[in-house]
Amino acid sequence: MENIQVLPMQSKDKTIIIDIMQILSDYFSPETIEFAEEKILTLTGFVAKDKDIIVGFITFENISKSKAKIYWMGVLPSYRHQGIGSVLMKQTEALLSEQGIKKIELLTLDEHPDYPGYLFTRNFYKKHGFEIKDSYREEDVTILTMIKKL
Known part of the structure; x- marks a missing residue:
């Protein structure tokens, strides 16, 4: 995590996120990736960068005044088990909490x-307080469907 920065997702990041989803094909089906290519244009998120290279991401949207939905999250295999996913999740929860979101x-x-x-x-989400x-x-x-109250 030493050189990793977590930053708000920008429009230019979205094609790279789709590329990462394709690399993580054990988790993202071709149908999911096809849907993501359009849906991601409407989502908010964060990216984890090692220097200028995106190595992880999380995407979400507010679906009501008090509820948000996480759509996709991923970290490149060579960057896993370094706390990057946890930092992405914590940043997301902090932002959503500031916006008055009560449930993810x-x-x-x-x-x-x-x-x-x-x-x-599933274990990652449970570790972060999500329940089925x-x-x-x-x-x-x-x-x-897993939820977490903020």
Whole structure:
């Protein structure tokens, strides 16, 4: 984390974030990336930079006066386990709290043999105070809705 800066996401960062999502194809399906290419234009977020290179990101939007939704988050594999994801999450929570947001929601996958990496994802969110609120089936996977009260 020594040389890592966390900065507000800018328009010019968005294509690089899509590139990172493609690198993280174990977590982001082609359909998700296709949706993200348009949706990301409307989202707010933060990027983690090592010098001038984006190595992580988080995107979100306020969906009401008191509720926000985290859409996507990712850190390049060679930068994981250095606290970058935690700093991105804390920056997001601080900004949303300042804006009067009381609850953050996100979606993630439940256990599935084709997606073992999501155990790490779920544990990361739980470590940051998110709790499973609901679940639903979509095709062959179970989607979890997780929430955190600020």
